Amino acid sequence: MVHFVFDLDDTLIIHDKKLPMNIYVQEDLELDRLLNNCKGECYIYTNGTLYHALNIINKMNIKRNFHKVYSRDTIDFMKPDIRSFQSVHLDLKAIYKKDETIFFFDDLLENLRSAKSFGWVTFWINPNFVTGHQYNFVDYSFKDIKTCLIYLEKLNDI
Numbered sequence: 612m613v614h615f616v617f618d619l620d621d622t623l624i625i626h627d628k629k630l631p632m633n634i635y636v637q638e639d640l641e642l643d644r645l646l647n648n649c650k651g652e653c654y655i656y657t658n659g660t661l662y663h664a665l666n667i668i669n670k671m672n673i674k675r676n677f678h679k680v681y682s683r684d685t686i687d688f689m690k691p692d693i694r695s696f697q698s699v700h701l702d703l704k705a706i707y708k709k710d711e712t713i714f715f716f717d718d719l720l721e722n723l724r725s726a727k728s729f730g731w732v733t734f735w736i737n738p739n740f741v742t743g744h745q746y747n748f749v750d751y752s753f754k755d756i757k758t759c760l761i762y763l764e765k766l767n768d769i
């Protein structure tokens with residue numbers, strides 16, 4: 612099985628600093644459908660608080676898709692600290708068989724670099740995605756999370 616580990620801020624939700632959060636955080640039925648179609652369990656891995664994560668995924672109406680939230684108040688270190696990734700890695704491996712694959716989605720390169728040291732498959736979600744091939748720790752890069760999940764969905768259909 613594949614485990615899908617998602618950063619939250621600027622990966623699943625794009626923040627618009629000019630608008631109040633209750634305006635731009637809206638229900639997202641398409642994202643909900645795409646997450647629901649992931650062939651494996653989904654997790655949030657954020658440097659934000661658990662409250663922040665639950666608040667956003669509730670407002671987007673995507674909460675049902677997530678098995679667990681790793682946040683600044685539920686693990687000891689923050690991304691990109693290698694010890695933070697180690698605790699998530701060990702937690703996932705404790706629950707599942709060790710040869711399973713972890714897909715990791717994040718907008719920040721330094722986080723993908725740390726993830727790669729644990730053998731995670733890395734997806735860079737960033738407007739600068741075309742430069743992703745320059746980094747040996749980036750496996751795939753996409754302009755946004757929906758484009759990425761549609762790509763994975765199509766792979767599954769083949």
Ligand SMILES: [Mg+2]
Nearest residue numbers: 618620621718
């Ligand atoms: Mg982020």
